[in-house]
Amino acid sequence: MIDFLLSGDALMALLTLTFLEIILGIDNILFISISAGKLPQEQRKKATNIGLLLALVQRVILLFFVSYLTKLKTPFWVVESSWISFELNVQSLILMLGGLFLLYKSTTEIMEKLETNKEEKLKESKPKTLKDVLLQILIIDLVFSIDSILTAVGMTSGLHSNSNYTLILMITAVIISIIVMIAFANKIREVIERHPSMQILGLAFLILIAFLLITESAHVSHAVVFNNEVGVIPKGYLYFAIAFSLGVEIINIRMKKSNLKKKSNTKVEE
Template sequence: MNPDAWIALLTLTFLEIILGIDNIVFLSIVSGKLRAEDQPKARRIGLLLAMAFRIILLFGITWVMSLKKSFFDFDFGFVSGGISGQSLIVFAGGLFLLYKSVSEIHHKLEGEEESAAGKASNSLSGAIIQIALLNIVFSFDSILTAVGLVSSAEPPTGFGPAGALEIMVGAIIISIIIMLIFAGPVSKFVNEHPTIQILGLSFLILIGVMLLAEGSHLADLKFFGGTEVHSIPKGYLYFAIFFSLFVEFLNLRMKKKGTPVQLHNNKILDEKLTDNDLTN
């Protein structure tokens, strides 16, 4: 019944939805290469995995915080730092996201048609494995942000650690339900507009760079005796994303009657649908 608790719940739910945008973009790109009947299943499983990982990490928050401790310190003169479990997971996730995003952009713009046809029939299990791996990284980032927000708000609110945990679990469940409702339309919109696909992959590159910086910051990396690597504020990143989307929506509205560019993956899928229609 504490009004501060409701404010915290709404704030955290909004935060989880914002932090989940990168998850939905990645889901849209990966599931868009599956057969049409498998795409909703991949999105549902991906978001449910995201919810499960976040809740499990919340209940194991003591273990998560213990991963901050360095297990390997080094000093090579020009670079020094201490590798921890958190920094390793976040840094590896950033590398994976960069690799995946650049590979997808190359495939969509310059990939051969044979490989596009092969990738269009990717297995559901392969897509889920990719989604699960990245969800672990996104979950770490989301939980650490949520815990920091609630911890800073806890002293004046008075709902205590147990109440804070309930609020965070509630926010995660509500945000995932909202994302489940909108994941289908968002994925359809992304996959129908090539420029949105490329923008989405560019956003994932930005998020990958942010994760690399954050992983380096968690490892307390210092170059040439004292130049420390700082994390990139998420506000700058999400402002750039929303501003870019706003500009692209204006472009789409102004050029509504134009013929969109066909990316390789979309071209192959369209040809398959046309062949099926002719056969029927």
Template sequence: MFDLSVFSNPQTWVSLLTLTFMEIVLGIDNIIFISIIVNRLPPEQQQRGRTIGLMLALLFRIGLLLSISWIVGLKDPLFHVNLPWTESDFGVTGRDIILFLGGLFLIGKSTTEIHTKLQGEEEHEGGSPVYSTMSRIIVQIIIIDIVFSFDSILTAVGLVDNVMIMILAVILSMGVMLAFSGLVANFVNRNPTIKMLALSFLIMIGVMLVMESFHKEIEKGYIYFAMFFSLVVELLNMRLRKQTEPVHLRDSHYD
């Protein structure tokens, strides 16, 4: 399983780079969630919280990669239910249960965060903000890490059949995300509209996970394109808001 001779094949390096890039793309959701949730910690603990969250995500992914046979077994039905919109009995797998519960958690947590931002942060009587504890934040990070790890590992299994390459790609992608997690967190926290947009993205991803648990596959390319397009529009709005004077377009004159 750990044959180093595979690295003499150029295709191995192509697969490693491709999978690393895919893991980074899939991990952006994880970074956003961790960045938003650790914001409930005191400022001096937030970097530590992000580091712990990403390290836990790394451990979950490597552990799942070393349990490929167990993950494959999660695709086997545990029991069957009769749903009105299906012609035959619906086979409920372990993966379906994890995606369904994870999607509901993501929808509920993101909705709660949006409500908190609109209502205003809770404060003590003296006016100081109410912070959460590290243990509560870590528990929430673990829950969402499990869900995102399954999505990540299933993608890896679909692209590469060498476990060593999968593990290296996960480690490299986590290293990149760990290096830039602080920048992402600071950018999101400095811009309330970006934070609101990120929470909306997380709700959309939660809905996608719930639909996947019912075997309704959604092309992820459409989801990521919608997220990218919305982000570009919001960045343009941010730049426009910083303008001291309105933008004047040149009139077109026709002879």
């Protein structure tokens, strides 16, 4: 086993898989950061770390049931009509429900932030508890975990005849990626909390991710609408949009800080 794990193919697969796990975890970090922001200040870091640790435990457990996960594509409800047809399976159902849940949470959060009478709204609303936030994180992480695990299975397929060796490789990649995410998640959350525009941007990203999950659900179930098969949206488009938008927002934040410094210096000179 050691010889396999130290081989060039295994190390390259580990690096690639770890990188992909971190990239796929961006949406998870966004959701955890925004959800943790609903808690009192002293509980936010704790919720972020626990949320990511729960993600680690959940993904490792799912890896041990990877043979079952590959069977999630077996359809249990088939619909065929003149204008729509699909083969609903457990994987597509989980993706659909996760996308709808994420869409609901994102839109309600945006609506709350757009309330004109914000102070009264905050007084009337009950504060979120750590248990409620962790439950939400656990639910949405299940959706992200399945996507992540199936990606890992596809990448490590055929590396070795012994499936236990590839299982250890996948678990190692997941552990490393979660450690990296824990190292940066709280810093990301603090940046989002300091800048309200970043919060709206993050929620907008979650809406995009929700639509991505819904279309992926339709693609997995081989949905055909008006003789047109629903295709999957490449995730590279989403990550490029996130990177580009963040870049523009960072420039805007720096410009605002620069303008504030200029105004303060002008007042001092006067």
